[in-house]
Amino acid sequence: MIVSCLTVIIAPSFDSYSLEFNYLSHSITPSSSIILAQSSKKSEESLTEEDGEKTTEEAEKDSVEVQEADVLVDGKAIFTIKTSLGELSPESRAKTAMSNLEDVAQNNAITPEQIRIVNLKELGLVQADDTIIITFAEEDAEAESLTFSEFLNKRREEIENAIIDYRKARTKTSISQGIGKAIIATIIAILSLYLLKKVLPSIFDRLRAWQRERLDSVEFQGLQFISGRQVAQFISFLFTVTRIFLVFLVFYIYLPLVLSYFPWTQPIGIKLLSNFWDSINLVISGILSYIPNLFIIAVIGLIAYYSIRFARIFFNAIGEERIRINGFYPEWSEPTYNLIMFFIIGLSGILIFPYLPASNSAGFQGISIFAGALFTLGSTAIVGNIVSGIVLIYTRSFQVGDVITANDKAGRVLEKNMLTTRIMTPDNEVITIPNATLLASDITNYTASIRDQQRPLVLKTTVTLGYDVPWRKVHEVLINAAKDSEGIIENPEPFVLQTSLDDFYVAYTIKAFTNTPEKMALTYSKLHQSIQDKCNEADIEILSPHYAAIRDGHQITIPENYLPSDYQAPGFRVESLGNSRKENNHNQQEQ
Template identity: 45%
Template structure:
């Protein structure tokens, strides 16, 4: 491990030396290349005279009908034309006094490069000769620098420096990425030892692995910033090596420098607001931790408040947390950067309107969730029936309720729909001692010939033989209706295991079927036709008279049935001799 770190350290040192050498070559060229002398200080007034994107000096006054801008442009064009003629030496430029025009000229042979008037000298607070001498030195140095930049040796050196800079950039990127990978492994090894979780009041708020992940994200953010810095430095240096892009390099550097200065000044001016926002964040954070700790203890039962149920702790904490965060955001809003600008205020209004229009359903679910929470209609773990869905409540939030059906199907129901539907809670007796146990009931229909006492006994025994059915209160049977052909018997049994209702019902039905079969009761609903001749009475045997015999069929001829002369006073055919059922 030490060898690996030493190897990485050597690479880092080599890359740092390479970057340093390139920077030295940029700001301190080799001895054979003359350095550019300092230019005249730029003033805020006037128009610049430019050569190769460098401002040499500024013209503030016009001459006759020629404005200062025209003079500056003309001088710039003349200096560039002179610099491009490599056969001309900068020493051939000289200062000539023009007594007729009362000006001092900078000439090459008879060609005027620049004219200095008394107004120019007054604007610079000097004499015409002194100002002309300064302009001459600046122009000569600029011409030398211009010609040197187009020298093939300088261009070749720029190409070599670009190659070295590219290699240094690639090696730097590789080294930075390897360092990030190595730091991730180090953080995992230090987790729990050097990197520990954040604890408040003995409660771990942020575990060690989350702290390690946060540090790794900071390292990745630092890598991004470093890569952007190296890329910007690479582009700026590469462009500065060649005369065609040197001006662009200076512009980019000036933009970057100005952005850094503006950012630094803005940061300095924003420090008081930043301190106040940090104070708000710190107070809000500690307040939330205290509130969370309090409600966690209430949920665990360590803190008891009369009339406040433990299941209310989590939703109440969520509501209070939202209120605290909303209050903190309201207080900190005026101190945000750009909070007073019309653009920021317009965006805030737009987002508020957009949220109001698009969150009507969410607000309805949120309000319904609060009502359901504090009405205690159900809690997590209850077996409920909401509309057409039956199952166990596995999650209850302020927006939705999720239930798990007996078939292990997760059903998500918006709280607004839950509040608008009827809710059947099968598990309420488990939470409320004053509520009687849940009653399971099932109905069978049997004929009138089966004694009801026997049916009651069989059904009660079947219920008692079923698991999860309570012995006290005892099961009971209700005769719910006396229909045309059968009697409806409803078996009722108590249980405190609502989650096993399908299995209890199945086992109860099995015992009912076995009990009826054991005593010879057929589980069916008989139906009878209107003809009752030769049929046994459908009443229990105990209620049939001892001398009762089933009547036989009565037979009539068609002539007797339809002849009007052969009817008795009651409008019926005369009764024939009764024949027994056996004779029939």
């Protein structure tokens, strides 16, 4: 309403200013117009003679660069000028025509019936009284595919209608109608804002209630990516942005609509509305023109989706051993599926890329080049680890749950992915080893023979005893100790190997079997305890022969609970040298 009142108040000043400006700058007599046209023609001929060396290609280039210009009255296009006239471009011709046309329209002494056509040699003038509105040449008619007379009559009718509409728009009746329309538009705008204030909060309250019930947080495989509070904040932000946008949209439609109801501000209103609808048309036409590309993208996406689903079903069947392929192990099904899924997604992305909006733009290509360079320079270690991970998978070095020793670290495999492998040591330490490092090291797998060949793991330990202990007795004691150990299986039976005969002792290696490699450290401990108990029961001392050779008279190393109740440590035996000689002589005589 305020806009409409201001428009009516300041309108006369616009008219007086326009009259003064047009009178000073665009009043032209018929003779001066003819002279201008002739001079323009002469200047064109002189330019042609001076530029005779210009090539035909350059002339065609200049003609292509000529831009069309609309002749506007109150913001409405009356007709379009498509060609130049001498040195006058279509834009300058349109500006002069608009100024002259406005002068004639503001001069109520000139009636529309006074507008006539004056034919000159190769030129046609549209003239009202003594004012030349515009000059046309035969090239203008050729651009419209009309004869020169038809073209001039058409333009004269368009100019007459424009003058009639111009004067009609400035009558009291039209202004009153404009004020009425502005009031109605204002009421509609106020009602729209009121409805937005009432309706939007209720819509977003329902959205918040739905979010609290159905979308409290965003999680994937137990990992929370977005909390409920963040989702609520996003909905509040969306509400604020939507409200601001709709309020701005109401004002953007309301303001140019009101301005278009009054002749003095009609060009501004029409321009704003034209920009608004051009934007909407651009979006809609862009969407419509993008539908074929969207259809191709949808087809590629569907093919990729169902290919991945088929691969999932097929490799699940292999993993569950419902489908058997010679040389393809069930544990390969999951990583092979991941590789095929990655390949399908990558190939789909390559096929879809040319059909994306702005895929050929310089900005999009620059970002693609930057991302490619960044990946190339920073992904050497990543690619190395990925390749190493694939090699480890298909060489079947280990699986998740296996007990291994790698890179001087022993433990159970917790996780194996494309980049790293995580193992847990017996001390509950989780160690992450890059796949490239793992591939370069020796890997000992304690579980593979049990899983793949149903052959138990061999545990071995070595005991060194002196030559004074009978080896058969040692074998029996060690085997019994292994059989009584927790974690050692009965079949196959344990056995003993004499691995070396050294200067002072014999090395005995006991080998036993177990099916629980994850308890290997505990099983070794139980085996060592059992060997100690059994050797003590059999009166076998486990000590260094060097020590035993020089010992005399000391307490035996066997624990007291294994010794007889009347056991006493022997004392030192001391004999004289003479008695020793007599005993030796006596022994020689008896012999």
